[in-house]
Amino acid sequence: MSDPYILIVDDEPDIRSLVQEILEDEGYNVSVAQSGERARAMVAEQTPQLVLLDIWMPDEDGVSLLKDWRESGVLDFPVVMISGHGTVETAVEATRHGAVDFIEKPLSLAKLLLTVEKALQARVSTDPMGHETPFVTPLMSLVGNSTYMTSLRQQVTEVAANERGVLISGEAASGRTLVAQHIHASGARGRGPFIVLSCDSISPVNAERELLGDPTHPNLNVGYLEAATGGTLFLRDIEQLPQAAQALLLETLEKREIRKRGPVARQVFNARLVCSTGGDLVASVQRGAFLSALYAHLSQDQIITRPLREHPEDIPVLLEYYVNWFVENESLPYRHFTVAAQNRLLNMPWPGNLLELKNLVQRLMILSPGVEIDVAQLSEFAAPAVSPSAHADAASLAGISLDLPLREARAAFERAYMLHQLHLAEGNIGELSKRVGMERTHLYRKLRSLEIDLGKVRD
Numbered sequence: 001m002s003d004p005y006i007l008i009v010d011d012e013p014d015i016r017s018l019v020q021e022i023l024e025d026e027g028y029n030v031s032v033a034q035s036g037e038r039a040r041a042m043v044a045e046q047t048p049q050l051v052l053l054d055i056w057m058p059d060e061d062g063v064s065l066l067k068d069w070r071e072s073g074v075l076d077f078p079v080v081m082i083s084g085h086g087t088v089e090t091a092v093e094a095t096r097h098g099a100v101d102f103i104e105k106p107l108s109l110a111k112l113l114l115t116v117e118k119a120l121q122a123r124v125s126t127d128p129m130g131h132e133t134p135f136v137t138p139l140m141s142l143v144g145n146s147t148y149m150t151s152l153r154q155q156v157t158e159v160a161a162n163e164r165g166v167l168i169s170g171e172a173a174s175g176r177t178l179v180a181q182h183i184h185a186s187g188a189r190g191r192g193p194f195i196v197l198s199c200d201s202i203s204p205v206n207a208e209r210e211l212l213g214d215p216t217h218p219n220l221n222v223g224y225l226e227a228a229t230g231g232t233l234f235l236r237d238i239e240q241l242p243q244a245a246q247a248l249l250l251e252t253l254e255k256r257e258i259r260k261r262g263p264v265a266r267q268v269f270n271a272r273l274v275c276s277t278g279g280d281l282v283a284s285v286q287r288g289a290f291l292s293a294l295y296a297h298l299s300q301d302q303i304i305t306r307p308l309r310e311h312p313e314d315i316p317v318l319l320e321y322y323v324n325w326f327v328e329n330e331s332l333p334y335r336h337f338t339v340a341a342q343n344r345l346l347n348m349p350w351p352g353n354l355l356e357l358k359n360l361v362q363r364l365m366i367l368s369p370g371v372e373i374d375v376a377q378l379s380e381f382a383a384p385a386v387s388p389s390a391h392a393d394a395a396s397l398a399g400i401s402l403d404l405p406l407r408e409a410r411a412a413f414e415r416a417y418m419l420h421q422l423h424l425a426e427g428n429i430g431e432l433s434k435r436v437g438m439e440r441t442h443l444y445r446k447l448r449s450l451e452i453d454l455g456k457v458r459d
Contacts, residue, residue, distance in 0.1 A: 003029040004120050005046065009039040009062070010054040010082060015105075018410070019052065019112065025445070026113060036060035043069070047077060050119050054082045055094065063094050070098045070201045078119045082107075095173070095355065097198065102359070110366040110437035114330070139181055143321045144314030148306055152179070155303050160186035165253075165298040167238070168276040170305030173355035176276040177236065179303060184232040189272055192231025197224045200240035207245035211252075212260040225249075225258050228271035238275040238298065239284055243291070250294040273298060308350040308357060315357070316342050322361040332365045338374045345378070369435070415450045422452070 006028050010016050016032040023030045031048075033039040036059055039051075053062040062081060069075040081094045081102040094102065103115050142153050152175075159166055160183045168176045177196075184194045202210050213223035224233060235241070241249070252258055256269050275298050284290035308315070319337050326332040337345075350356055364373050364381055418436070425431035433443050 003027055004049045005029045005031070006050045006052065006116070007031050007033060007039065007042060007048040008052045009033045009036070009057075009065075010052070011035060011057040011059075012054070014410075015054070015082075015107075019107065022109060022112065023116065026116075028116075036062075036065045039065065040068075043074060047074075049077055050116065051077060051079045052082055052116075053079050053099075056084065063097060066094055066099060067097050067200070070198070071203060080115055080119050097200065104359075104363075108363060108367055108437075111363050113437075114362075114366060118330070139185060140178060140325065141321065142175070142178065142182060143318055144311065145317055146311045146314045148311045149314055152303070152305070156182050157186065159183055159301045159303065162301070163188075163272055164300035166274045166301045166303065167281070167299040168274065168303045168305060169281070170276075170278070171307045171353060172278055173353035174305040174307050175354055176278075176305050177234070178354075179305060180232075180234045180274045180276065183274055184234070184272075187232075187272070189231050192271075193228055194232050194234065195224060195228040195271075196234045196236060198236045198240075199238055199245075202240075202242060202245050204242040204244040207242055207248060208260075211245060211248050212258060215261055223258070223260070225252055225269060225271065226267070230270060232272045232274055235273065235275040235298075237278060239277045239279040239281055239290065241290075243289075246291045246294050250291055250297070253294070253297045308353045312346045312350075315345050318354070318357060319345070319361060322358050323365065326362055326365055330362075332362070334371065335365045335368055335373050336371055338372055340375045341373050341378050344375050366437070411450070414446075415452065418447065418450055418452055 020030045055062040078100040081099045084105045211223045213221050258269050285292045285295050421435050
């Protein structure tokens with residue numbers, strides 16, 4: 001099998017070069033694109049197995065490029081967004097448009113490699129006709145002891161026991177998809193397919209083909225409505241559904257049959273509908289943007305997911321759950337959050353909700369050197385970017401001239417960094433491997449490239 005092909009899209013040349021070098025060291029086949037326009041051309045030439053996509057670029061932001069790939073039907077590869085500080089909300093929004101994960105700048109080597117490995121292994125599982133289903137990862141629990149979470153679990157149990165339409169409202173990453181998955185898994189259709197359709201990916205032109213299928217194209221013969229037969233169709237961000245698609249969906253629900261062109265023109269519609277919205281659907285109905293009759297069908301039962309900042313008392317339980325989940329599912333070393341660290345997290349705003357908390361836990365488990373995660377480590381890994389003057393001071397302390405070309409400055413820093421870490425590890429290569437987060441094979445290669453003689457260092 002050939003090495004996985006990864007495309008890096010970022011307008012910063014130093015980021016492109018650094019990530020390319022790291023991934024090529026790990027044996028991946030890597031190409032780079034400096035703009036959205038160049039990335040489009042490269043994807044058209046060769047489909048990558050993974051794209052690392054920067055959110056902010058001068059010519060086009062990464063979310064727009066991601067949406068364009070999805071709407072044009074070429075998004076059959078996982079995308080991981082690269083976000084800077086202050087863009088967590090945008091990164092979370094990107095997951096609604098098809099991104100599988102996001103990593104934050106400044107990039108952590110261990111986090112980067114783990115995210116890439118996960119994205120390549122947990123490829124989108126599809127039914128035979130290519131419709132999206134959840135990623136092949138264990139279903140997370142609805143965790144929390146607050147009054148809100150206790151009520152939410154009870155609502156899910158009650159709603160799962162019937163076949164009525166369900167509308168789940170709430171902010172992005174507040175648990176809407178997880179609630180939908182639990183409704184499906186706990187209901188009578190739990191053994192059937194759970195098909196996901198992001199409504200913002202449907203245009204008025206392709207609405208009929210997406211929902212009903214296109215008998216003139218063998219690979220598109222089955223639409224989303226038919227693909228969900230025996231299971232659940234989850235319509236994500238239903239407020240984004242074009243009115244042409246709204247009319248088709250309403251007709252299907254009223255007649256309980258799928259009407260499409262071709263020799264088999266009609267068949268029974270046999271699936272449950274669960275929808276989510278991040279907007280005010282009632283307001284959309286009032287201004288004529290959403291069909292009132294369709295709203296009535298979809299909102300027979302309603303569930304509201306609250307943002308994490310409104311139930312922070314659940315954070316300690318979530319921390320313990322996420323730690324145990326990463327230990328079991330990703331073989332990360334166990335970590336424990338001190339009471340002071342937990343109290344600090346209780347007072348954070350969490351614009352990225354549950355996804356932001358989960359990603360922070362994963363990052364801390366990878367980067368923290370000891371079993372305990374305290375306030376100091378939170379300040380280091382969950383703080384705003386370091387000021388330029390602080391970077392300059394750090395460079396001066398390492399004895400690196402800031403007037404060097406970038407490649408030479410990076411090599412000088414890497415050498416100083418490795419020598420410093422070797423000193424702390426007392427020349428022990430195993431300890432050094434843990435400290436810098438590199439496999440021994442790659443570590444030996446890196447030391448040789450930096451002309452660091454282990455024997456002399458130990459002496």
